[in-house]
Every structure is written in C-alpha cells, then in structure tokens.
Amino acid sequence: xxxSELLSDWPCLVKGSIRVDVLRMQDVAQQVVQGDVFIAxxxxxxxxxxxxxxxxxxxxxxxxxxxxxxFDRTRLPVPIVWxxxxxxxxxxxxxxxxxxPAEALSVIAITGTNGKTTVSHFIGQLLTALQQRTMVIGTxxxxxxxxxxxxxxxxxxxxxxxxxxxxxxxxxxxxxxxxVLEASSMGLAQYRLDSTRIALxxxxxxxxxxxxxxxxxxxxxxxxxxxxxxxxxLIVNQDDDYCRGIGILxxxxxxxxxxxxxxxxSVQKIATGPWQTTCCLFYKExxxxxxxxxxxxxxxxxVAAAVSALLMLGFSLAELKEPLANLSLPPxxxxxxxxxxxxxxxxxxxxxxxxxxxxxxxxxQTTGKITVVFSCGGERDQEKRKEMGLVASQLADYxxxxxxxxxxxxxxKINAQIREGFFALQPxxxxxxxxxxxxxxxxxxxxxxxxxxxxKGHETTQIIGNETYPFSDIAYVKELLASLDNExxxxxxx
Numbered sequence: 055x056x057x058s059e060l061l062s063d064w065p066c067l068v069k070g071s072i073r074v075d076v077l078r079m080q081d082v083a084q085q086v087v088q089g090d091v092f093i094a095x096x097x098x099x100x101x102x103x104x105x106x107x108x109x110x111x112x113x114x115x116x117x118x119x120x121x122x123x124x125f126d127r128t129r130l131p132v133p134i135v136w137x138x139x140x141x142x143x144x145x146x147x148x149x150x151x152x153x154x155p156a157e158a159l160s161v162i163a164i165t166g167t168n169g170k171t172t173v174s175h176f177i178g179q180l181l182t183a184l185q186q187r188t189m190v191i192g193t194x195x196x197x198x199x200x201x202x203x204x205x206x207x208x209x210x211x212x213x214x215x216x217x218x219x220x221x222x223x224x225x226x227x228x229x230x231x232x233x234v235l236e237a238s239s240m241g242l243a244q245y246r247l248d249s250t251r252i253a254l255x256x257x258x259x260x261x262x263x264x265x266x267x268x269x270x271x272x273x274x275x276x277x278x279x280x281x282x283x284x285x286x287x288l289i290v291n292q293d294d295d296y297c298r299g300i301g302i303l304x305x306x307x308x309x310x311x312x313x314x315x316x317x318x319x320s321v322q323k324i325a326t327g328p329w330q331t332t333c334c335l336f337y338k339e340x341x342x343x344x345x346x347x348x349x350x351x352x353x354x355x356x357v358a359a360a361v362s363a364l365l366m367l368g369f370s371l372a373e374l375k376e377p378l379a380n381l382s383l384p385p386x387x388x389x390x391x392x393x394x395x396x397x398x399x400x401x402x403x404x405x406x407x408x409x410x411x412x413x414x415x416x417x418x419q420t421t422g423k424i425t426v427v428f429s430c431g432g433e434r435d436q437e438k439r440k441e442m443g444l445v446a447s448q449l450a451d452y453x454x455x456x457x458x459x460x461x462x463x464x465x466x467k468i469n470a471q472i473r474e475g476f477f478a479l480q481p482x483x484x485x486x487x488x489x490x491x492x493x494x495x496x497x498x499x500x501x502x503x504x505x506x507x508x509x510k511g512h513e514t515t516q517i518i519g520n521e522t523y524p525f526s527d528i529a530y531v532k533e534l535l536a537s538l539d540n541e542x543x544x545x546x547x548x
Contacts, residue, residue, distance in 0.1 A: 057116055057133065060091075060147055067125060070133030074115050079147050079216050081140075088113030091147065095120070095140035098267075102140075106130070118143060145248035148215035155222035156251040159230065162363055163237040163247060165281045166258025166291075168408045169356045170211070170236040173258060175384040176360035177234045183377035184369060189225045192236035194384055194512045196221065198228065212241025218250070232367075240267055243277035247284055254366060255285025256359055260296035261407040282306075289362045291355060292317040309366050311358040313351055319365065321358045329390065329419060335361060335371055342371040344378045350415035353388070357381070386511025386528060388412065393535050395501045396422075400527045402511025404431065404458075406441035409508055413449035422502030423451035425495045428509045430472060432463030432517075439468065443475025450506070452498075453482040456491035458509045459517040488516065489530055496534060507531065 058072040077089035083105035086092050092109035094102035094117060103124060106117055110132055117134045119125055120143075125136035137143040149156070162177060164170045171193045178190040182199045190197040191213065196205045207217040212235065225233050237247060237255070260278060268274040275296065282288060282304050290301040292312035301308055310317040320336040324343070331354060332345045346357055357378070364374055383389065391398040399416060403409045409428070416424055426446050430439045446453050455472060457465040465486050476482065485491040495505045507527050510516070516525040 055151055057091075057135075060150060061135065064143065064146060065138055066143075067136040068133060069125070069129070069135075070116075072133070074133055076115055076151075078151060079144055080109075080114075081144065081214070081216070083109040083112065083114075086112040086114045089115050091116040091118060093118045093140050093144050095144070139245070141245040142248050145215045145245050145250070148219040149249040152219040152223040153226075154249070154251075155219065155226045156233075158226045159222060159251075160232045160253045160367070161222075161251060162232060162234045162254045162256065163252045163281060163285065164234070164256040164258065164359070165237040165239070165242065165278055166256075166297075167261045167405060168403075168411070169258045169352065169359070170238070171384055171402070172353070172356045172387050173256065173359045174234045174236055176356060176381055177232075177363050179381055180360060180364050180374060180377045181232050181234075183380070184364075184373060187229055187231045189221070189228075189230045189233045190235070191218070191221060191233065194386065198230070210241070211236050211238035212246050215246055215249075218246065222250070237281050239274055239277040242280040243268065243273075245280075247281075250284070252281070252285045254287050254289065254363060255281045256289040256363060257281070257294075257297040257300050258291055258355070258359055259294045259407075261405060279303075287366060289359060289366060291359065293355065309362050311355070311362045313354055313358070319358055319362050321354055323354070326418070337361075337365055337371055340371040342375045342378075344375050346378060347381055348383065348388075349419060350411060352411040353383075353415070384512070386513070388415070389511075389528060391531055391535060393496070393538075396496075396499045397504045398496060398499075398531055398535070399504060399506045400511060400531060401506065401508050402513075403428075403508045404510075406438050406445050409442055410445045410449065412508065413445065413506065416504050416506055417449060420502065420504040422500060422504065424449065424504050424506060425452040425454060425499060426450040426506045426508060427454040427456055427491050427495045428507070429456050429458040429460070429465060430468050430509070431459045432461035432465070432468060436471060439471040440475040443472035445475075446472075447476045447480045451481070452495075453480065454491045454495045455482060455484040456488045457486045457516070457518065459513075460519075461517050462519065465518075488525065488527075492527070492530060493534055496531075496538070 057074045076091045080086045080090040081093045086109045092114040094106055120137055120140040164173050174190050174192050178188045181188040193211045195202050282300055288306055288308040290310050291297040292310040292315050311319040313321050322334045325332045330347050331349055335342045386402050389400045401412050403412045455469040499505050510527050514526045515522050
C-alpha cells in the first residue's frame with residue numbers, strides 16, 4: 055500500500071513523499087526491516103524517538119511521531135508523518151493494511167479484572183460444539199476450534215495491532231465465524247482494539263489491579279470503559295457494581311446476567327457436589343437444568359457470561375445444555391491434580407479478589423487443611439500485596455511464601471509486604487526457590503488436605519532480575535507427583 059492511501063482520511067502532517075510503498079507497521083526499532091513504517095511512540099520505559107536513527111538504518115521507509123514540536127524541527131532522509139496519537143494511528147494503519155478483517159468477522163471482546171481467559175475459552179468451546187468455526191486469542195495462546203495453533207507473537211493478554219490484525223486476517227482466510235479475545239485494561243488504554251469492529255463486549259467484574267500502570271483507580275475504570283465505546287452490543291455482570299453501572303450508562307443493546315439479582319439470564323444453584331454444580335438457567339421463556347463441571351460463584355458467573363454471549367448471538371438454552379455439561383477450564387485455571395486422597399490445585403490467581411474466590415471454593419471442597427504457595431509479581435501493584443497476605447491468612451491453614459516473577463525487585467521485600475497482612479500467629483515458611491516451595495507444601499500434605507499453588511497458572515517461564523528462566527507450575531507438579539509415586543512404588547517393592 056502507498057503511504058498516500060494509508061494516510062487518507064486520517065489527520066496528519068507530512069514531510070517528504072507520500073508515494074512511498076509501505077509493508078507493515080513496527081514500533082520496535084530493532085525489528086524494523088526494509089519497507090516498514092516505524093511508529094516512534096512513547097513507551098513505559100523508553101521514548102521511540104530515541105530509536106529513529108536505528109529504525110532508518112534497518113530500512114524504515116517512513117517515520118511516524120505524535121510530538122508536534124519534534125516534527126516541526128526535524129528533517130529526515132525518509133518521510134516523517136505527524137499524527138495526533140501514535141497508538142490510534144497504529145491500530146488504524148494495521149487494520150487497513152490487513153484489509154480491515156474484523157468487518158468480515160463477529161468479534162467478541164471480554165474485559166474484567168478476573169475471568170477473561172476462562173470466559174473466552176468457555177465461549178470458544180460452546181461455539182465449537184455448535185459447529186461454529188471459532189478462534190480464541192488471549193493470555194494462554196491462540197486457539198482454532200479448541201486446538202492451540204503455533205503463532206510467534208508477543209505474550210500479551212491483548213495483542214498489539216501489528217500482531218492482532220494479521221491474526222484476524224488469517225481468521226478470515228480460514229473461514230472463521232467468531233473471534234473471541236481478551237480486552238485487558240492496558241490493551242484498551244493503549245488503543246490496541248481501536249479500528250477493530252467488536253460485535254459484542256462483555257464486562258465481568260472490576261477489582262484492584264494494575265493501578266500503578268494506570269496511575270489511579272479512576273483511570274483504570276476509564277480504560278475499561280473504552281470497551282463500551284468500541285462495542286456494538288454489551289453483556290454485563292449485574293452482581294458487580296461497576297459492570298452494572300456500565301449497563302446503566304450505555305444506551306446500546308445489552309444483556310445482563312446474575313446469580314443473585316433480577317437479570318436477563320438468571321442462574322439458580324440447586325446442588326453442589328465434588329467439583330461440580332447443578333443449577334437452573336432462566337432466560338425469557340426458556341429454562342434448563344444442567345450439571346456444570348465447575349464450583350464456586352465466580353466460576354458460575356464465568357459460565358453465565360459465556361451463556362449470555364451465545365444467547366445474544368441467537369442460540370437457545372436447549373442447544374447449550376449438552377455443551378455446557380462438557381465444559382473444561384483452560385490450563386492453569388483451577389487445574390486439579392488428585393494425589394493419594396489429597397488435592398493439588400494450580401491457579402493463576404494473582405489478585406486479592408481472585409485468591410479469595412479460589413481459596414473459598416477450595417475450603418468448601420476440602421475436608422482437611424489448606425496450604426497455599428504464592429508470592430506477588432515485582433514491578434506491579436504493591437498495595438495488593440498486604441491484601442493478598444490478609445486473604446491467605448484468613449482462608450489458608452499454612453502459607454508457603456516463595457518467588458513469583460520478582461523482576462527487578464527483591465523477593466524477600468515483596469514477601470515482607472505480603473506478611474504485613476498476616477495474623478500475628480500465622481504459620482508460614484519462606485522458601486524463595488519456587489520448586490522447593492511447591493515440593494515442601496505437597497510433601498507435608500496429609501490425607502484430605504489441599505495444596506493451592508497460586509499466581510502463575512499457565513505460565514512457562516519465571517522472570518527474576520533481568521533473566522527469564524523456563525519454569526511451569528503445571529509441569530513441575532506433574533513431574534513431582536510422578537516422582538513421589540515412583541518413590542512409593544520402589545519402597546513397597548523393597
């Protein structure tokens with residue numbers, strides 16, 4: 055595409071020729087190749103304008119900035135373009151280069167502090183069971199019709215436009231009907247979903263998270279509101295104050311779901327069994343009794359959000375009854391590992407609210423004591439650390455503090471902040487080596503006990519300092535339990 059066509063109908067100023075051919079957008083100078091447009095946007099730790107010379111040396115055909123003073127005083131050997139906002143331009147340009155693929159798809163976007171991954175996969179599973187071709191894009195990877203596909207993209211909850219739009223283009227080529235994606239607060243704040251037609255936006259919940267990234271709780275809420283502006287129709291959790299407010303604020307066609315209040319879709323619990331719940335779903339004149347393979351109100355709300363999406367797309371409760379009974383949680387979301395009348399649970403819970411919901415459910419499902427293994431990520435919200443310590447102290451019998459993705463922070467200092475929330479006589483131990491912490495917790499568990507390993511879930515790496523190491527809670531638990539089984543077998547044979 056020529057630069058002239060890319061810039062048409064977009065507010066901008068240009069120095070240099072607009073007859074230049076452009077191939078793709080790029081905001082990392084080191085990854086620029088011949089023919090790329092380099093978007094010199096300001097990032098969290100660096101200003102893209104510092105990398106313009108390197109981008110040109112690597113073959114950038116055009117430079118884009120949103121600093122008007124820099125544009126006025128700068129002359130470059132390639133065209134330079136000023137736009138009001140580099141991030142919105144990036145979203146538009148990538149969509150345009152890919153032929154605006156979202157126009158040919160039904161895109162469903164999900165936002166919420168907790169539950170985005172689970173709900174996106176529940177929707178994907180239901181649609182696939184109903185013979186609809188579906189792509190799910192999010193935290194744990196890219197899936198087509200429930201099968202993970204290898205795609206080399208940056209690991210982000212909401213992909214950058216330069217990765218998202220080609221995926222949507224691929225979905226069109228593969229005759230995909232629905233694309234389900236996670237809309238994180240940072241993704242929304244950075245306009246990554248702008249210029250993407252979103253047929254349905256879903257609001258799950260809102261609690262404290264990413265406050266340091268956004269600057270305040272108010273800005274965090276405002277970032278979430280962008281999904282309301284981008285979506286043609288909405289689904290809201292009637293049991294969450296913020297989501298209910300979104301429903302009141304928006305005049306768009308919407309649907310609500312609830313476990314407690316009057317809503318378009320109501321969920322009534324009938325009975326709870328071992329890691330399953332029987333409930334009745336009510337929607338207009340329809341109703342269905344189904345046994346779901348999940349427990350806990352927060353998981354039932356995740357199911358309700360997914361069901362609401364399918365109902366709004368025109369499917370009926372009767373069609374959903376069988377697929378609902380066969381739902382499965384995505385990797386690292388309350389993933390169960392039964393072991394000799396004990397239970398090991400790996401979960402991504404990394405906020406106080408998510409940890410509270412998780413431990414509450416485990417307490418209901420466990421006859422013995424609960425051990426929780428966790429820490430908090432470095433360079434992330436510090437105020438939630440004490441809150442997570444309080445939740446763990448209230449709901450667990452024993453705590454093993456370890457290391458999460460500590461990044462540049464000292465894990466001992468992170469854990470000291472967590473301990474500020476502990477009760478005075480809280481039994482705990484600190485083992486900074488995560489494998490040792492997990493092994494300690496599992497080996498001391500007795501019959502009927504549960505060990506909860508929280509914070510990393512599906513992740514397969516651990517970031518300590520400036521290094522990224524391969525490590526998976528799920529893989530390590532599998533390996534450890536197999537090793538303990540072998541030890542028992544060897545001991546009995548002797």
